[in-house]
Amino acid sequence: MLAHNEQQAMAAATATATETASTTASVATTGLSTSNSNASQVTKTAAHLHVDPVAQLKSGLQSSASSIHTIASNHTHGSHHSITHSHHSHHSHQGHHNSHYPQQSHPGIHHKAYHPDPELLYHDTGIDYNHVLMNRNASVAKLYEDALRYEEGTIISSAGALVTSSGKKTGRSPKDKRIVDETTTSEDIWWGPVNTKLSEHAFLINHERAVDYLNTRERLYVFDGYAGWDTKYRIKIRVVCARAYHCLFMRNMLIRPTEEELEDYGEPDFTILNAGAFPANRYTTGMTSTTSVAINFKRHEMVILGTEYAGEMKKGVFTIMHYLMPKAGVLSLHSSANQGEDLGDVTLFFGLSGTGKTTLSADPRRHLIGDDEHCWSDTGVFNIEGGCYAKCIDLSEEKEPEIFGAIRFGSVLENVVLDEDTRQVDYKDNSLTENTRCAYPIEYIPNALIPCMAGHPKNIIMLTCDAFGVLPPVSRLTPAQAMYHFISGFTAKMAGTEDGVTEPEATFSACFGQPFLVLHPTQYATMLAQKIQEHKVDVWLINTGWTGGAYGKTGKRISLKYSRAIIDAIHSGELKKAEYQTYPVFGLEIPRAIEGIPEDVLNPALAWKGGAEEGEFSQTVRRLAELFNENFAKYQDQASADVIAAGPKI
Numbered sequence: 212m213l214a215h216n217e218q219q220a221m222a223a224a225t226a227t228a229t230e231t232a233s234t235t236a237s238v239a240t241t242g243l244s245t246s247n248s249n250a251s252q253v254t255k256t257a258a259h260l261h262v263d264p265v266a267q268l269k270s271g272l273q274s275s276a277s278s279i280h281t282i283a284s285n286h287t288h289g290s291h292h293s294i295t296h297s298h299h300s301h302h303s304h305q306g307h308h309n310s311h312y313p314q315q316s317h318p319g320i321h322h323k324a325y326h327p328d329p330e331l332l333y334h335d336t337g338i339d340y341n342h343v344l345m346n347r348n349a350s351v352a353k354l355y356e357d358a359l360r361y362e363e364g365t366i367i368s369s370a371g372a373l374v375t376s377s378g379k380k381t382g383r384s385p386k387d388k389r390i391v392d393e394t395t396t397s398e399d400i401w402w403g404p405v406n407t408k409l410s411e412h413a414f415l416i417n418h419e420r421a422v423d424y425l426n427t428r429e430r431l432y433v434f435d436g437y438a439g440w441d442t443k444y445r446i447k448i449r450v451v452c453a454r455a456y457h458c459l460f461m462r463n464m465l466i467r468p469t470e471e472e473l474e475d476y477g478e479p480d481f482t483i484l485n486a487g488a489f490p491a492n493r494y495t496t497g498m499t500s501t502t503s504v505a506i507n508f509k510r511h512e513m514v515i516l517g518t519e520y521a522g523e524m525k526k527g528v529f530t531i532m533h534y535l536m537p538k539a540g541v542l543s544l545h546s547s548a549n550q551g552e553d554l555g556d557v558t559l560f561f562g563l564s565g566t567g568k569t570t571l572s573a574d575p576r577r578h579l580i581g582d583d584e585h586c587w588s589d590t591g592v593f594n595i596e597g598g599c600y601a602k603c604i605d606l607s608e609e610k611e612p613e614i615f616g617a618i619r620f621g622s623v624l625e626n627v628v629l630d631e632d633t634r635q636v637d638y639k640d641n642s643l644t645e646n647t648r649c650a651y652p653i654e655y656i657p658n659a660l661i662p663c664m665a666g667h668p669k670n671i672i673m674l675t676c677d678a679f680g681v682l683p684p685v686s687r688l689t690p691a692q693a694m695y696h697f698i699s700g701f702t703a704k705m706a707g708t709e710d711g712v713t714e715p716e717a718t719f720s721a722c723f724g725q726p727f728l729v730l731h732p733t734q735y736a737t738m739l740a741q742k743i744q745e746h747k748v749d750v751w752l753i754n755t756g757w758t759g760g761a762y763g764k765t766g767k768r769i770s771l772k773y774s775r776a777i778i779d780a781i782h783s784g785e786l787k788k789a790e791y792q793t794y795p796v797f798g799l800e801i802p803r804a805i806e807g808i809p810e811d812v813l814n815p816a817l818a819w820k821g822g823a824e825e826g827e828f829s830q831t832v833r834r835l836a837e838l839f840n841e842n843f844a845k846y847q848d849q850a851s852a853d854v855i856a857a858g859p860k861i
Contacts, residue, residue, distance in 0.1 A: 373622070375624065399534075437465060485524060537738065558672060561674060567774065575613075580592065601651075672750075
């Protein structure tokens with residue numbers, strides 16, 4: 212929330228800020244166009260020349276940065292001392308700052324003499340650094356202080372976490388996401404409902420609107436971090452925002468640089484300008500509301516307007532990686548990952564919301580590599596993030612002790628309800644939103660693998676929650692079937708979860724992460740199939756949904772203990788040695804027996820026998836198969852014959 216006097220200050224500063232922002236944005240556009248054109252050419256020829264597009268991209272950015280710096284130094288004067296590292300010893304702002312917000316300087320605080328060149332660090336954003344008090348990579352304690360002092364409704368929970376509000380938006384706004392349509396990337400992007408086009412001109416309007424807003428703030432926060440634990444492929448991400456909450460969130464979610472890395476950080480590969488408290492102009496071409504989340508691959512920028520939901524930044528970085536990594540021959544995946552005591556025992560878990568991805572990958576006997584975003588390179592898998600973003604609705608210490616224990620000082624709790632006196636969080640309360648969340652550093656998980664990197668997967672588990680009750684609890688997939696189900700990304704909505712949903716509805720999300728894809732789904736699937744075959748990975752489809760009937764009728768949810776037993780059998784090697792039979796219509800191989808699991812649980816046809824819906828089983832199987840085929844029809848033009856043949860046969 213914005214303080215009242217900050218809102219008053221905005222109008223007074225806009226005229227000056229606009230002129231400054233326009234000039235600097237123009238300089239940045241000129242300087243970056245050449246480098247990105249070169250990067251595009253490198254991308255197109257990389258497969259033939261065996262060069263690293265990511266490294267070439269960074270090289271081009273650094274080259275253009277020096278030329279921009281030469282121009283920018285003539286534009287910005289006297290700002291060398293306007294940035295301090297994680298503190299407020301800023302003499303030119305002291306009086307102005309204290310006139311609104313009295314500050315207390317603790318006599319025991321030692322102020323670091325750290326004064327990087329602001330022109331070199333921040334030239335590409337258009338921010339007026341003579342006016343703004345800048346906090347770069349501030350400490351957790353400093354961000355707590357500012358959030359509590361300046362952001363309305365921010366408090367500390369009894370566990371020590373920072374409790375914040377994201378305002379009106381408590382989830383992502385996929386309908387307001389845009390990708391800039393420009394010459395260097397347009398031919399590569401999978402245009403459609405997921406990636407909606409935005410003109411370069413409209414993006415520049417949004418960019419300047421964000422810069423104008425940020426220039427009116429009395430303080431800004433900059434966090435420089437990394438995406439990707441593998442140093443060969445990691446990219447440098449800079450976040451510029453007006454809320455301490457947003458900075459702390461990204462401090463948790465990105466990989467935090469060491470002091471030495473920060474000193475040598477240089478230019479970012481991508482910059483996120485978060486002006487989420489300020490609306491987009493609805494009359495700008497391409498806008499559908501006052502919210503806009505736009506990514507420009509040519510300018511290497513992301514601009515956020517009209518939403519303060521922090522998850523937009525996290526998923527924006529994921530979208531960026533979904534474009535850059537495949538260009539470097541690295542597969543980006545919406546998955547969790549863990550590793551057993553054996554270094555070669557790595558498992559990837561794919562799954563949409565509600566399938567059990569987080570729950571089933573959290574295993575006290577295995578090390579957590581990451582909970583949501585990973586890449587698979589020629590040397591193995593690595594986490595993209597430096598933290599976790601866990602759902603908190605109905606969270607309990609008994610059910611998920613690792614996540615519960617991670618909610619402490621340094622963690623960010625979003626949109627939760629807590630007791631006014633005790634400050635204890637009521638995780639069952641969904642009065643603000645069902646999407647209550649907590650962001651925390653991955654090292655808060657006791658069995659996390661640091662650094663978050665491992666070898667090639669031994670197993671891949673695709674999770675689905677079938678509310679129709681006809682998919683087996685576990686199936687072994689061929690490489691072609693793996694591609695088919697990866698592209699399909701099936702799960703189901705249950706009746707009552709949304710208005711108007713009165714019976715199970717099939718939901719298909721390509722690659723188990725369609726909202727974040729940039730390239731066509733078949734490109735990711737082809738890379739996955741190649742890696743599965745090269746490394747002889749076993750792929751499994753696990754249904755954590757219903758059996759014995761459909762949801763809301765006679766069906767029952769597959770017991771979590773059975774799902775865990777199946778995964779244990781996969782990790783022990785028992786399932787690899789099991790005897791299999793073919794499940795009709797879908798052509799899936801299902802085990803005849805697993806120790807500790809009844810036979811009628813393993814085979815849905817047996818589970819439906821004797822039930823009130825027994826006569827509807829074949830009809831329900833056929834109905835679901837038709838839905839699969841209808842969904843896959845839109846990918847057939849770019850899918851191979853063996854993948855198309857791997858689907859259900861009616």
